[in-house]
Amino acid sequence: MVNGLVKGWATARRAAAAARRTPRGRRARRPTPIPISPRVRTILALVALIALVLLLRAAPSVLTIVLGGAALALLLSFPVRLLSHLMPRGFAILLSFLALLGLVIFALGTLVPLLVDQLTALILATPQIAQRTNDILLDLLRPMQERGWLSERPEDLIADLQAELFSRAQALAQQLLTSLVVYLSGAFNGLLQLFGIIFVAIYLLVDIRRFKAVYLHTVPARYRHDARELWDAFSYSLSRYLGGLAASLAAQGALAAVGLTILGVPYPVVLGAWMSVTAILPYIGAFLGAIPAVIIALFVSPLTALLTALLFLIINQIEGNFLTPRIQGQAVRVHPILVFLAVIAGGEIAGLLGTIFAVPAVAVLRVLFDFFRVRLRVQRPTPAGPVPLPAPTAPPPMVRYTVSPPPAEARRRGQDGG
Secondary structure (H helix, E strand, C coil), X not given: CHHHHHHHHHXXXXXXXXXXXXXXXXXXXXXXXXXXXXXXXXXXXXXXXXXXXXXXXXXXXXXXXXXXXXHHHHHHHHHHHHHCCCCCHHHHHHHHHHHHHHHHHHHHHHHHHHXXXXXXXXXXXXXXXXXXXXXXXXXXXXXXXXXXXXXXXXXHHHHHHHHHHHHHHHHHHHHHHHHHHHHHHCHHHHHHHHHHHHHHHHHHHHCHHHHHHHHHHCCCHHHHHHHHHHHHHHHHHHHHHHHHHHHHHHHHHHHHHHHXXXXXXXXXXXXXXXXXXXXXXXXXXXXXXXXXXXXHHHCCCHHHHHHHHHHHHHHHHHHHHHHHHHHHCCCCCCCHHHHHHHHHHHHHHHHHHHHHCHHHHHHHHHHHHHHHHCCCCCCCCCCCCCCCCCCCCCCCCCCCCCCCCCHHHHHHHHHHHC
């Protein structure tokens, strides 16, 4: 009977082991660890980092797809979060992408044709604008020549200015033509990058909890609470900034187009689109967006030019005092002087892209500063030299104890003695 029980137990163990085997017939077991020294681990990390840098340098579109997908995911995370309270997260993501697609189709079908028509009209009217500019400059320079403030004839100064502007315009047109040819030749690559950005954004929105779990799992257990707070701070700050920036750009362009239409300034849609593009640059973008509108309004009348300048000043005040605080909230929370200096530094380091990414970089640095400011502690160094031993203390006084026999043994001794 015992032999039968032993054989049954062995058969059950073999069946359980067979059930744990992988499809290829191998037993599933934990991988065998390979011990390495801390120096080898550091070397492997440096090799991986260098390989990643070389990969991004050889294929820069990978970095563009990753950053673009992350930016799109952060931009849509706010409406997805709101809609997730009313429906499942998958439907919220689908509805957000459909809304974004609808806005793109509306812009391509309505605003783009109108923008192209007004831009074509502006290009055709450029000679007339140049001629009127020439007349205005002559009217301003002739009194200065009569008073002896100019050593040359106004016509010669204007001719030199026109030649300089023509050469610069020709160089700019050639550069734009070259860029257009490069863009058309890389149209397939551009479509592939666009698809990659959308693909990355969708997977980031769908698997954001999994990415967060992996991120928290790589952090030691005692720091996971702080790591979760850092994750939430980054997602809140960047999503609010990007969403607020998109809403602010659209609002400024719409206000400029409507205001210019009311004032009777030609090409309001083109000038409004230009306002939206230049408003990406903090502080200086509003002035860059106002210059073409004021120049074109000057050909209508001086009063219209003055009202146009006043319109852009009002839009700038609305953007700085209402739109940005209401929409972006405390996403950046950096003093305007630091933001302005960051924009100047970004422009000197990386040109136009540096000025565009200066504010997000400042937002990231602000989050890191707030995170480490309340957690870093300066540890005082231990004093050098031998540690002094405590002073010897006197031993406690000795106490003598007498042991008395138990009562039963005492009675027995008494009986023996008697």
